[in-house]
């Protein structure tokens with residue numbers, strides 16, 4: 115096999131597109147297949163359907179090496195390592211929906227000298243299940259750890275690459291390892307079930323860290339501590355580390371909610387009650403709703419109140435709105451009788467169908483004009499640059515800011531006459547005052 119063997123990518127969403135662009139950048143011919151004709155056509159014309167920094171440039175640079183298609187046959191004909199990057203959304207029960215993965219397996223047709231390299235996040239046991247369906251096709255679990263908003267950098271400089279090959283697919287596992295060799299990342303070579311668990315456990319752990327610091331924030335509010343100070347002091351401990359200790363209004367996105375729930379369900383299905391994860395999920399749900407209480411504390415009833423939400427994307431630098439906290443907030447506020455106006459620099463169109471009776475605003479200024487309160491939901495850098503103490507202060511009907519990410523300059527806002535509510539810190543200032 116040549117050093118830069120061609121690869122197949124099945125499903126060109128966030129993971130598939132970054133995988134395709136990344137391997138093309140490393141010199142591989144990439145045959146990238148999606149079932150959505152419109153998406154394939156757009157990509158073939160050079161249009162990138164998602165907001166991901168650096169991705170359009172990388173795709174453009176490697177255009178010659180990436181072949182977008184809807185034809186699975188073309189992929190199978192040209193590549194033996196087939197990276198499966200299809201979506202695995204949650205079912206109503208919280209288990210992962212593997213129907214798209216199953217379809218990919220069915221579509222492998224007669225091919226036997228191929229390996230499915232699983233990048234989609236799947237339950238532990240999926241490799242075993244696929245072996246029962248197609249033992250004649252190789253199988254390697256190679257879970258993806260990219261962060262949206264920094265996905266290209268994460269592909270090029272991963273913290274680690276996990277490769278879990280079935281015993282009869284060891285040679286395919288070696289070939290997957292070789293693909294990643296130029297990136298000089300630590301390789302974790304392991305069995306399939308452990309690789310699958312590494313992915314779920316990593317996301318569950320990060321979500322646990324977030325829910326933990328959010329609970330510390332909530333208790334800090336009661337006791338007069340400032341969670342930002344607490345997190346700083348905790349994070350300097352090497353055993354804890356500073357990452358994922360940012361208190362806020364809860365995690366969202368296409369991965370954490372579904373992966374935490376999938377691991378909890380998976381444990382339950384095997385007879386084990388994963389108590390900690392039940393709490394992680396519950397804390398996150400309550401955290402989103404605490405914002406309503408903060409608004410009511412200052413405004414009383416929210417009926418007919420004009421509330422501006424800043425940010426829809428589940429985090430900055432992406433237009434992904436899957437499981438975004440803003441969606442929950444918008445619907446809760448509408449349920450309380452409030453009128454909701456909402457802005458996001460890039461994600462508004464993607465979210466428009468999910469937002470119900472909200473007013474979509476093309477600028478943050480428009481959203482804030484005449485508002486009774488502003489809720490900062492996504493920490494887009496431009497929100498810090500707004501003229502909070504000047505024009506915005508004058509245009510709001512009532513100067514109340516609930517900073518859901520502890521992102522704005524609280525001292526400047528207070529000095530300008532705003533009522534400022536952060537997460538885990540507002541009472542601290544009040545106590546000092």
Ligand SMILES: NC(=O)c1ccc[n+]([C@@H]2O[C@H](COP(=O)([O-])OP(=O)(O)OC[C@H]3O[C@@H](n4cnc5c(N)ncnc54)[C@H](O)[C@@H]3O)[C@@H](O)[C@H]2O)c1
Pocket residue numbers: 124125126127128129130147148149150153199200201202214217218233234235236258259260261262368369
């Ligand atoms: N988005 C992330 O940040 C991220 C990070 C790590 C892991 N993951 C996991 O990677 C997987 C993909 O996530 P995503 O965010 O890229 O999903 P996505 O929804 O953005 O993309 C999935 C793509 O697969 C396509 N597809 C579905 N069935 C297909 C088939 N039979 N053949 C070809 N294409 C098909 C869809 O049309 C879609 O374009 C999920 O399991 C997810 O949990 C995602």
